[in-house]
Amino acid sequence: DNHGKKAGRFMLKLSGEAFAGGGGLGVDPDVVHAMAREIAAVVRDGAEIAVVIGGGNFFRGAELQQRGMDRARSDYMGMLGTVMNCLALQDFLEKEGIDSRVQTAITMGQVAEPYIPLRAVRHLEKGRVVIFGAGMGMPYFSTDTTAAQRALEIDAEALLMGKNGVDGVYDSDPKANPDAVKYDALEYGEVIARNLKVADATAITLCRDNALPILVFELLAEGNIARAVNGEKIGTLVSD
Numbered sequence: 001d002n003h004g005k006k007a008g009r010f011m012l013k014l015s016g017e018a019f020a021g022g023g024g025l026g027v028d029p030d031v032v033h034a035m036a037r038e039i040a041a042v043v044r045d046g047a048e049i050a051v052v053i054g055g056g057n058f059f060r061g062a063e064l065q066q067r068g069m070d071r072a073r074s075d076y077m078g079m080l081g082t083v084m085n086c087l088a089l090q091d092f093l094e095k096e097g098i099d100s101r102v103q104t105a106i107t108m109g110q111v112a113e114p115y116i117p118l119r120a121v122r123h124l125e126k127g128r129v130v131i132f133g134a135g136m137g138m139p140y141f142s143t144d145t146t147a148a149q150r151a152l153e154i155d156a157e158a159l160l161m162g163k164n165g166v167d168g169v170y171d172s173d174p175k176a177n178p179d180a181v182k183y184d185a186l187e188y189g190e191v192i193a194r195n196l197k198v199a200d201a202t203a204i205t206l207c208r209d210n211a212l213p214i215l216v217f218e219l220l221a222e223g224n225i226a227r228a229v230n231g232e233k234i235g236t237l238v239s240d
């Protein structure tokens with residue numbers, strides 16, 4: 001099935017780590033370009049795409065806290081890191097001939113629009129990709145939660161969670177356990193009860209409470225963004 005519609009509106013969550021390529025830190029333009037090409041293809045086919053990108057390739061608040069920094073301040077650093085990912089993606093979307101807008105939860109008028117949900121929806125209707133930066137603008141939240149919240153507010157039909165190096169949800173860590181079994185489908189309750197690595201608990205409960213389906217899939221496999229948008233059976237679908 002096609003999540004119910006032909007080409008609908010989707011929230012695409014991109015792993016920040018993936019943006020670093022092999023490097024681990026910063027942005028690998030080749031990876032971002034590949035991602036932009038795939039997004040451009042689905043937009044040309046009529047899908048409305050909103051994007052949230054993680055920030056793990058720059059800073060994670062919790063990690064900086066462990067090394068002695070104030071949590072809230074390091075979370076703000078984490079949020080600012082996500083904006084660099086947004087600008088990189090915007091640049092390559094432009095090179096693909098796709099219009100886009102970055103909207104940030106922390107205002108920075110020189111580089112992005114402020115987060116204005118109704119305007120975001122208008123952009124989407126005009127075929128522009130909307131990239132949401134700086135998370136929720138609040139410490140102690142994640143970009144997963146941001147993706148879930150923005151998806152709900154712009155009325156996306158599904159949250160497509162592109163992961164770095166794993167093609168779905170497993171019953172144990174597939175990198176540590178060669179016998180780990182992948183789920184094709186899961187209920188929200190199972191994800192929470194078994195503490196499965198889909199997203200943080202805040203994001204999962206938000207999706208559950210509002211019946212927003214989550215598709216977890218491997219981001220870097222070529223063609224996977226189109227497969228996710230077209231409702232092909234890849235990855236793991238989390239729903240009621």
Ligand code: UDP
Nearest residue numbers: 054055056060061075078079135136141143
């Ligand atoms: N962050 C935050 N509030 C948000 C979104 C992100 O404080 O609404 C910070 C947090 O410090 C996080 C970092 O930004 O570690 C990067 O975001 P991401 O969700 O990618 O974190 P990760 O999952 O990589 O830890």
